[in-house]
Each structure stands twice: as structure tokens, then as C-alpha cells.
Amino acid sequence: MKTKLLFVLSALFLLLFTACEQEQDDPIDYYFCTTSATNDAQWDLYVDGDLVGKLPFVNAVPNCSNTAALPNLLHMSLSQERHQYEAKDGLGTVHAAGYFKTKEKGERKNGESGGGIGGSTLAWSCDIVIMSVFE
Numbered sequence: 001m002k003t004k005l006l007f008v009l010s011a012l013f014l015l016l017f018t019a020c021e022q023e024q025d026d027p028i029d030y031y032f033c034t035t036s037a038t039n040d041a042q043w044d045l046y047v048d049g050d051l052v053g054k055l056p057f058v059n060a061v062p063n064c065s066n067t068a069a070l071p072n073l074l075h076m077s078l079s080q081e082r083h084q085y086e087a088k089d090g091l092g093t094v095h096a097a098g099y100f101k102t103k104e105k106g107e108r109k110n111g112e113s114g115g116g117i118g119g120s121t122l123a124w125s126c127d128i129v130i131m132s133v134f135e
Contacts, residue, residue, distance in 0.1 A: 027077040028102050029128040031070060033058045034087065036095070036118075036134040043087040043095055045074060045133070052076060055087055055133060064126045073130070080104060087118070087133045096120065096133045 032045055034055045042054040053074050062069045080103050087096040098115015100122055111129060113122040121132045 025080040025104070027079055028104060029075065029077050031062070031073040031075050031128060031130045032133065033061065033069070033073045033130070034096075034133050035059070035061065038089070038095075038135075041090050043089055043133075046086040046088065047076070047078070048083050058132075061121065061123070061130055061132045062125070063123070063130070067126070085115075085120070085131075085133065095135045100131060102129055 032052065032055060034043060034057055037057055042056065045052045045055045055074060056069075056072050058069050058073070060066065060069075062073070080101075082099055082101040084099050085097065086094050088094050094117055096115070096118025098113060098117070098120060100111070100113040100120065102109070102111040102122070102124075104110075109124045111122045111124060113120045113131065118133065118135045120134070123130050
């Protein structure tokens with residue numbers, strides 16, 4: 001009886017464990033830019049507290065039909081979870097800050113961004129995400 005109960009409990013535990021295990025989502029390619037022209041030097045972009053680089057200025061945010069500026073944007077691959085961002089000038093003044101999150105499930109692609117300082121736009125284009133940060 002104990003062996004049978006132990007077997008059932010083991011099978012139940014294994015079933016629960018595999019059901020709770022999350023699938024590893026593929027990373028998403030992000031390209032970052034700003035549409036805010038500044039008289040100062042370019043802003044530094046931080047994602048999740050890490051310096052990514054100088055945020056390039058563009059007159060128009062690139063898309064599938066306008067990819068000429070894409071190679072000049074900051075690029076990084078990130079996991080499909082919520083990330084924090086900050087855009088700071090050389091003196092450390094924060095001009096934009098908030099969060100962004102994207103999720104890709106098959107053909108469905110969802111994204112959101114928000115924050116308390118400045119703003120951002122988040123757009124899927126050509127299987128990449130282009131995020132524009134502004135003051």
C-alpha cells in the first residue's frame with residue numbers, strides 16, 4: 001500500500017513540476033533611439049541599470065519601409081520580460097525613465113511601455129522592436 005501511495009505521489013509531483021516549469025522564450029531584438037533634439041551631448045541609455053550606450057537622435061523613427069537609420073540605432077537582444085530604462089545627460093540628469101515589456105507568442109506580438117519621466121513609444125516592425133525615448 002505504501003509503495004502504491006508513494007508511486008502515485010511521485011507521479012503527481014512530477015506532473016505538477018513539469019506543468020509549472022516555464023518555457024524559455026526567445027530573446028527579442030530591440031533598437032533604441034530618441035526623437036528629442038538636445039543642445040547637450042547625446043543622452044546615455046541605461047536598461048535595467050546597465051549602460052547600453054549613447055542614444056542616437058533620429059528625425060523619424062525607422063520602420064519596415066524606412067530602414068536606412070536602423071544600423072545607427074542602439075541594438076540589444078533582451079528577454080521577454082519587463083525592463084526598466086533611463087535616459088540621462090552627461091551630468092546625470094534623467095530626461096526619460098520608465099519601463100517596457102514585450103511578449104511574442106507565435107504570430108501574436110504584444111508590447112507596452114510607460115513611465116514617470118518623459119515618454120517612449122514601442123513599435124513592432126519587421127520582427128524587431130523599435131523604441132523611441134523622448135523628453
